[in-house]
Amino acid sequence: MSSKKSLAISRNIVATDDHEYARMEMDSTEKAKRKDPFSPAKITPTAKRQVTVSDGNEGMNAVLDAIKQLTEKVDTLGTQLQQNSTMLSSIAKAVEFNAAEIKDCKMQLQSAVRDVTAVKKDNAELMERVLELERYKRRWNLRIRGLKENDGEDIRVVVADLLVKISPSWSSSINQIVDSVHRIGRREGNITRHVIIQFTQRWHRDALWRMTKDHAICRELRISFIEDLCKADRETRAALWPKIKEARDAGKRAFFRGGAGYINGQRVT
The missing domain is CATH 1.20.5 (Single alpha-helices involved in coiled-coils or other helix-helix interfaces)
Structure with missing residues (x-):
């Protein structure tokens, strides 16, 4: 009996010790919670700002x-x-x-x-x-190229004498055949100016032109009678001359008529 009682007493003591230990742990935990600065119980509430009348007015x-x-x-x-x-x-x-x-x-x-x-x-x-x-109008005219020019000359008399030598039958009517005679432009240095002859009738002009094509007096004086062309026709002839010359050198029939050029009967431009 004494041993059973001793065992019971010892169990009671152990139980009592366990309860005491558990109580101590709870007490320490509660103390730790009370000491925790972040515990909600430690947060102090913020004091509310009081609204005054002056703040409302502002x-x-x-x-x-x-x-x-x-x-x-x-x-x-x-x-x-x-x-x-x-x-x-x-x-x-x-x-x-x-x-x-x-x-x-x-x-x-x-x-x-x-x-x-x-x-x-x-x-x-x-x-x-x-x-x-x-x-x-210029079809009644002929130009003389290369006729020597002298100071103080009367060009009408000089030309009339020349035409009578070429066509002796005109000696009695030369003043009725020839209307006017003059040189072109102003005299400059030793340049020989052309002479323009205006005839009263066109057939006289054409007849004289044919006679002067290969006349001995023209060869002797080194003069030639040519058409009196306007500026536009002279410029056209100057532009076409290389083609006409090339065709003549090639043995083709090339000539001018007025301001137009022809090669073998075909007009060239």
């Missing part, structure tokens, strides 16, 4: 100032919008006016272009007609 004044500034900005913006609207209206009117002016200018330009085209056409036709008239 806020209201700030709001009123903001509203006033916004109103001024809106008014300024409205004025600017009105000015911009007026400016845009003026610009629109100016653009409309310029568009009308441009349209009118285009119409006038088109009319002017048509007029200029017509004038150019008429001018070209008139120039051709004047050129033909000049060519026709």
